[in-house]
Amino acid sequence: MYVAVKGGERAIENAHRLLAHERRGDKDVPEITLPQISEQLALAVDRVMSEGSLYDRELASLAIKQARGDMIEAIFLVRAFRATLPRFGATEPVDTGQMQVRRRISSTFKDIPGGQILGPTFDYTHRLLDPQLAEGFVPEAPAAAGSERGATPRVTDILGRDGLIEPSPKAEDDQPVGDLTREPLSFPADRDLRLQNLARADEGFLLALGYSTQRGYGRNHPFAGEIRFGEVEVEFFAEDVGFAVPLGSIELTECQMVNQFKGSATEPPCFTRGYGLAFGQSERKTMSMALVDRSLRARELGEEVRAPAQDEEFVMSHSDNVQATGFVEHLKLPHYVDFQSELGLLRKLRKEFAQAQAEAALQEAAE
Amino acid sequence: MNAPAYNFAYLDEQTKRMIRRAILKAIAIPGYQVPFASREMPMPYGWGTGGVQVTAAILGPDDLLKVIDQGSDDTTNAISIRRFFEKTAGVATTTSTTDATVIQTRHRIPEATLHAGQVLVYQVPIPEPLRFLEPRETETRRMHALAEYGLMHVKLYEDIAHFGHIATAYAYPVKVNDRYVMDPSPTPKYDNPKMDNCAALQLFGAGREKRIYAVPPYTKVVSLDFEDHPFSRYRFDAPCALCGSEDSYLDEIVIDDRGGRMFVCSDTDHCESRQAQGHRGIQNAAPHKEAPHG
Numbered sequence: 001m002y003v004a005v006k007g008g009e010r011a012i013e014n015a016h017r018l019l020a021h022e023r024r025g026d027k028d029v030p031e032i033t034l035p036q037i038s039e040q041l042a043l044a045v046d047r048v049m050s051e052g053s054l055y056d057r058e059l060a061s062l063a064i065k066q067a068r069g070d071m072i073e074a075i076f077l078v079r080a081f082r083a084t085l086p087r088f089g090a091t092e093p094v095d096t097g098q099m100q101v102r103r104r105i106s107s108t109f110k111d112i113p114g115g116q117i118l119g120p121t122f123d124y125t126h127r128l129l130d131p132q133l134a135e136g137f138v139p140e141a142p143a144a145a146g147s148e149r150g151a152t153p154r155v156t157d158i159l160g161r162d163g164l165i166e167p168s169p170k171a172e173d174d175q176p177v178g179d180l181t182r183e184p185l186s187f188p189a190d191r192d193l194r195l196q197n198l199a200r201a202d203e204g205f206l207l208a209l210g211y212s213t214q215r216g217y218g219r220n221h222p223f224a225g226e227i228r229f230g231e232v233e234v235e236f237f238a239e240d241v242g243f244a245v246p247l248g249s250i251e252l253t254e255c256q257m258v259n260q261f262k263g264s265a266t267e268p269p270c271f272t273r274g275y276g277l278a279f280g281q282s283e284r285k286t287m288s289m290a291l292v293d294r295s296l297r298a299r300e301l302g303e304e305v306r307a308p309a310q311d312e313e314f315v316m317s318h319s320d321n322v323q324a325t326g327f328v329e330h331l332k333l334p335h336y337v338d339f340q341s342e343l344g345l346l347r348k349l350r351k352e353f354a355q356a357q358a359e360a361a362l363q364e365a366a367e
Numbered sequence: 368m369n370a371p372a373y374n375f376a377y378l379d380e381q382t383k384r385m386i387r388r389a390i391l392k393a394i395a396i397p398g399y400q401v402p403f404a405s406r407e408m409p410m411p412y413g414w415g416t417g418g419v420q421v422t423a424a425i426l427g428p429d430d431l432l433k434v435i436d437q438g439s440d441d442t443t444n445a446i447s448i449r450r451f452f453e454k455t456a457g458v459a460t461t462t463s464t465t466d467a468t469v470i471q472t473r474h475r476i477p478e479a480t481l482h483a484g485q486v487l488v489y490q491v492p493i494p495e496p497l498r499f500l501e502p503r504e505t506e507t508r509r510m511h512a513l514a515e516y517g518l519m520h521v522k523l524y525e526d527i528a529h530f531g532h533i534a535t536a537y538a539y540p541v542k543v544n545d546r547y548v549m550d551p552s553p554t555p556k557y558d559n560p561k562m563d564n565c566a567a568l569q570l571f572g573a574g575r576e577k578r579i580y581a582v583p584p585y586t587k588v589v590s591l592d593f594e595d596h597p598f599s600r601y602r603f604d605a606p607c608a609l610c611g612s613e614d615s616y617l618d619e620i621v622i623d624d625r626g627g628r629m630f631v632c633s634d635t636d637h638c639e640s641r642q643a644q645g646h647r648g649i650q651n652a653a654p655h656k657e658a659p660h661g
Contacts, residue, residue, distance in 0.1 A: 008443045009450075076411070083407040084373060086381075184402035184577045187505050313503055323575050326412030327492070333414065333444050337437045337474045337633055340619050341536035341555040344601050349530060 023068050037061040046251075046280025047071060051321065052078030053181070053200050055250050055279055072202075076322045083181070090177045092235040092244050096254045096277075097154050101230040103281075106155045108223045108258060114152030119229065120281070155226035156256045156273060165258060165271040187313050194296050194312060195289075199277060201319035203285045209309040210291035218295050218307030222274065225258035229281050253278050255286035259294050264302050272301065376423040376456040382406055386424035386579070390570060393581035398543030399511070400494050405577040415448055416574030418471045418490035425486060425570070426452065426469060432460045433467035438475035438616070438633035445473070464636050474537075476558040478615050478637040481567035483584065489552045491573040494580060496540045496550040516548050519591065527596055536601065542589045543582055557600045557616045562588040607632045608650035610641035 024031065038045055038061040048060040052075045060078060067073035103119025106112050118124075159165040169191070178192040185193065198206065213220055232252055235244040255276035263269035274294025276286030295309040308314050318324060374380065382404075389403035408416040426432065432452055436445035440462040448471060449460050461467050464477040473490040481487060497507045500518045510516070519540060526534045533539075539556035543549045551559060552571060562569060562582060569582040582588060592598040603617045608629045615637055617630040629650060632638035642651065 008441050008446045012443055012446060076407075079407040080409040084377070084379060086379065181406075182404050184404050186402065313505065317504075322407065323412045326414060326416075327575055328413075329411060330413030330492070333473075334437045334442050335474070335553075336618050337555055337616070338537040338553050340603070340617070340633075341557070341601060343619060344603060345534060345536040349534070352531065 023066075032065060034058055034061040034065065037064050043281060044069075044071065044074075046278070046282050047203060047285070048074045048078055049280060050278040050282055050285060051075045051200055051202065052082065054078050054082045072321045072325050076325070079322055087182070089236070091247065092237060093171055094232045094234060094250075094252070096228065096232055096252065097152075097157065099152070099228055099230040099232045099252070099254075100249075101152045101228055103230070104152055104226065104228040106224070106226045108155060108225050109158075112155055112158070112226075114150055121283075152228070154228075154256065156258065159225070159258070159271065163270065166261075166273060168273070185316065187316075188299065189312060189316060191293075191297070191300075194316065195275065195277075195293060197316045197319055198289045198292055201289070202321035202324070203282075203288065205319050205321065205324075206288035206292055207284060209295070209315065210288035212307065213291050213295050213309045218298070218310040220274070220291070220294050221260035222257045222291055222294065223259070224287065225256045225273075227253070227255045227283055227287065229253045229283070251280050253280065253282045253286045255283070255290045257287075257290040257294055261301065272297070373455060375428075376426045376452065376458075377409070378406065378420065378423045382420075383424045386420055389579045390421065390424065390581065393570070393579050394568070394583050396547075397582055397586050398547030398549040398580060400573075400578040400580045402577055403579050405574045408574065410447065410451070412575035413492060414444060415471070415473060415490040417572030417576075417579070418473070418488050418574075419448060419451065419572075420574055421488045421570050421572035421579060422452065422469060422471050423456075425488075426456055426458060428456070428458065430458050430468045431466055432458050433462060433464065433470045433636075434460070434472075435470065435475060435477070435634075435636075436473040437618070438477070438637075439635045441635060462636050463640075464634075474553050474555075475616070475633060476554055476561045478612075478632070478634045479640075480561075481565055483566045485567035487565075487567050487569045489554075489569065489571045491550065491552045491571045491576075491578070493538075494550055494571065494573040494576050494578040496538075496548050511547060514546065516542075519548060523591060523593070527593070533592070533596065533598075539598075540591050542591060544586050544588075548591070549580060549582075549588075555601070555616060556590065556598075557602050559588075559590045559598070560600065564588075603630050605630045606648055607638060607641075608648040610638045610646045610651070611648040612638070612641055612646070 038057045041064065044064055045057055045060045048063055048071065049055050049057065052060065052063070059081065060074070063074035063077040066077060101114070101117060103121060104114065104117045106116065156165055156168070160167060178190060178196065180193050180196055212218070230251065231249045233249050234247045236247050237244045257274035258271045259274055261270055261272040272294065274290035276289030276293065278285045278289070292309055292315060295307070296312050296315060298305045298310040303310070305311060385404060389401045393399065393401045405417065405420060408419055410416060410419065422432070432449065433440065434445045434449040436442040439445065452458055453460055464470065464479040467485065469486045469488060470477065471488040471490065476487065495504070495507050497510060497519060500522055501507050501510065510518070523533050526532070535556065537555045538550055538553040539559055541549050541551055541559060541562065551562060564585050564587065565582070566584055568584055571580045573579070590598040603619065605617065606613050607615060607617060609631045612632055615632045615634060618633045620629050620631060621627070622629055
């Protein structure tokens with residue numbers, strides 16, 4: 001006899017206990033600590049902070065540990081926590097021109113004021129697995145900068161002085177900063193909301209979309225005007241004291257793409273910009289973001305919208321990996337009720353089909 | 368470390384106020400999808416976050432909450448959501464449809480007739496009934512604004528032309544208060560007539576898609592159809608094997624690998640209440656009783 005499925009509650013508890021056990025793994029192996037994750041898996045932490053929209057290395061490390069290294073799960077944990085935090089306001093815009101640069105490259109000019117600084121990068125490493133790293137490797141101390149480092153103005157600002165590139169949009173101080181986590185998104189969306197969406201977007205999704213523009217699906221002729229990574233100061237305007245007070249500094253990666261623009265009836269030909277910004281060192285993310293940002297400006301620049309990367313409703317509705325993974329994975333939930341309904345419909349359609357076939361055969365035989 | 372601390376029913380009061388405003392607007396315009404700033408909940412999008420946010424916004428300490436998924440109180444996700452509110456709001460919970468003041472549901476409307484004062488909260492995956500005819504939100508919003516529903520009627524007509532009847536088994540579109548075409552969420556069309564002139568308030572929450580909509584009590588809800596092809600309900604033609612019910616929606620359960628099937632009520636509270644009243648189905652005949660039906 002069938003007994004109605006009971007005991008779901010105990011099953012869930014047991015599954016969670018088993019998960020906790022599996023998360024710890026072999027207990028003879030030392031437990032991984034949050035500082036280890038934060039220091040040695042730093043780029044994973046950067047990604048979780050960026051897509052989780054919360055700058056907190058310790059919580060991001062905890063999320064990675066709790067998620068057993070599943071990045072989207074870790075991002076989800078951070079997002080769910082972030083959603084409950086009270087909002088005090090928005091900081092002053094950060095000035096990336098004043099960044100304490102640790103890496104800074106331009107592919108548009110051979111030399112630039114402040115110089116090209118390679119910094120810590122995988123670029124030009126040969127991708128050979130390094131057995132030395134398996135255990136106990138002590139790296140050499142890094143080479144220290146010999147000379148005084150001068151100012152590092154943004155490459156786009158240098159181009160901007162000659163009017164060769166469109167100016168950066170001016171901040172509208174009287175306008176509130178858009179926030180799609182606080183207001184429902186509607187289309188068409190302005191660039192501030194698009195950039196926020198892209199900053200939170202899945203790195204893999206942006207990478208694929210950015211790549212698609214390079215392969216001709218909405219080509220926009222990009223040059224990596226500048227990619228910079230380093231620390232910037234964050235300031236908050238405090239009503240009580242009447243001026244902006246520093247909150248601390250954060251690590252950011254910024255990418256400014258410089259894109260060809262042929263001009264229009266009203267605009268002279270000039271370079272245009274695509275912009276990417278992320279927490280920590282996230283070059284792939286910011287470069288992809290800049291490509292997609294520029295693509296999404298098609299409408300504004302009077303370009304024909306033909307490719308997926310130019311379609312803001314398509315991009316913005318599918319870029320969020322927490323949303324995407326939830327809905328894809330919800331197919332794991334029971335659907336018996338709808339499935340029963342579909343079974344009923346299918347049986348009916350098959351019966352009608354068989355009847356029609358039989359009648360046709362009968363008629364053929366009669367003829 | 369920034370240790371988390373949470374409010375009653377998880378959401379902060381500011382967020383609840385925002386959601387309540389959306390709910391009030393939804394009630395004022397029956398069937399209209401109100402955009403709201405859906406939050407990331409501690410459960411995945413697509414797993415009931417819209418319903419959970421609506422429930423969290425309306426729940427008070429005196430409420431008696433029931434959560435069902437596929438009609439059952441004991442499916443894993445229903446348990447998970449019920450425990451979430453037990454933990455974050457400390458509210459009393461029940462499996463009784465009649466006793467509950469708030470019922471959160473996925474994919475079913477309870478069999479027992481709902482009464483005034485109750486709220487039925489639906490979890491909605493895709494709130495837009497026109498979505499699979501027109502993928503763009505900008506377009507579908509315009510179509511709703513102009514009450515331009517020809518596309519939907521053409522789709523239903525094409526079904527009839529192809530199959531001889533409307534081939535939609537669940538999430539069957541309805542028209543609310545003679546104005547908005549609405550998605551009833553993926554309930555089987557068997558449940559559609561229960562929405563019409565219902566005494567309870569019906570609220571619909573779509574978290575990922577950031578929409579809330581509502582059917583106020585005693586509102587007209589009509590399943591779309593044609594005069595010569597009227598709407599019809601579907602249920603597998605058998606009595607429930609456990610309680611013998613002839614008119615409840617049934618789950619099909621595979622009992623062996625030789626094509627054996629049994630059919631039991633999808634609404635577990637309905638089935639158990641009937642069994643408690645002595646009703647029996649063929650699989651559940653009490654020993655030493657003479658008649659299998661109680």
